[in-house]
Amino acid sequence: MDSSGDTAKAVDIYRDTWVRFLGYANEVGEAFRALVPVSFVWGSYAVATAYVTADAVDKGKKAAIAHGDNPGKTTRVAVAVVDTFVWQALASVIIPGFTINRVCAASLYLLGKSTRWPLPARKWTTTAIGLSTIPFIITPIDRSVDFLLDSSLRKVYNEGKKHD
Template sequence: MDSGSEKMVKEVDIYRDTWVRFLGYANEVGEAFRALVPVGVVWASYAIATTYVSADAFDKGKKAAAEHGENPGKSTRVAVAVVDTFVWQALASVAIPGFTINRVCAASLYLLGRATRWPLPVRKWTTTAIGLSTVPFIITPIDRSVDFLLDSSLRKMYGGGSKHKP
């Protein structure tokens, strides 16, 4: 490497660039298994996903605080970073996908009950497989929709643009 050139190193965001990101999908997995597990397991999956969302928001607030040092308006910028991250993650990682998988699984269990004579355990496992297989298809449309929603509303209030990179 040339001694005059500097190596550009992108900082790894543990909440977006590592396996930790998958903790945000815990509630989708919980919803997919709802027909097979006690409801407490589903609620625990929401607790995991919500903890992930909160940790990511806290991390973005910490980074905003470090970035703005003692500059005027620091507390506002930190608050914006925390709120923007928390709202985005709560909608895109927990609420909307959880609801979507819940409804996909409920509909598939109902339809399998009406359209087949499969035993209940087979219908429940099939419903779980359908729910799990739906997750990869809903992530990008939900992320983009939440970006659009926040860019059209909350982010207009503080002049922010889309912060998430799917």
Template structure:
């Protein structure tokens, strides 16, 4: 089969293969802007990211339900799909990157205050720029770390359960 035909025949996952994926990064953007916007907007960015995580988990559960039809163990497999997706996305898209950007921005603002005589608005905008520019660099390492964490923990439990069925 021609590679172009192969790519077009693959199912597009709107939560991973389209612009919708960027909704998972809303909280990182919110954290980067924390010094400039009301905290309620930052929390709103977490609501957007959490809605994305939840929608992806529900979607993977529905897909698992269809894939397993009326086979024995369907409920368990659907639950595993939902839990695995939700935990992975919560860690890789919300918790770890949000914390990371928060700390990068806090450290930047502190260091700029200690090492420069820039006015506070300039330090805040610089902190926001540093936070935003950090996002692309943390995505892959965090994703890989969460894969390793889940492969070493929860996914071992899931795989043991499948062997017993």
């Protein structure tokens, strides 16, 4: 409870703080792919994957605490970990990484075909396009992954709860 007597919602460090932005590291890496060594891009995927894994472990620990010694605790913990990991892997790493990669590749190609700009200008423009695309893809991807999991994996473990 807070000082007013209201029950305060617990802050989820992986969703309600700056830590959430670590999940977008690979999109930033993909946006800079034309300008940086590929090891930087792979490093950005390592950061995003560490974030996804940490969030899944956190949700598993929270499920373990919430279910105490109740029957089915192990299953509930496993569901929390798997659901979080799969959701985050798809919504934070795989789909947006692929999307930004293709947006940037298409941008670089089209700029090469339609302009006479020097290669460095085309690469910087591609990076700017990739970075500016990130905010627009987040919500549609999140909603699509919710729909996908609600229509498939969540039916397997009869989990009616959404990711959030």
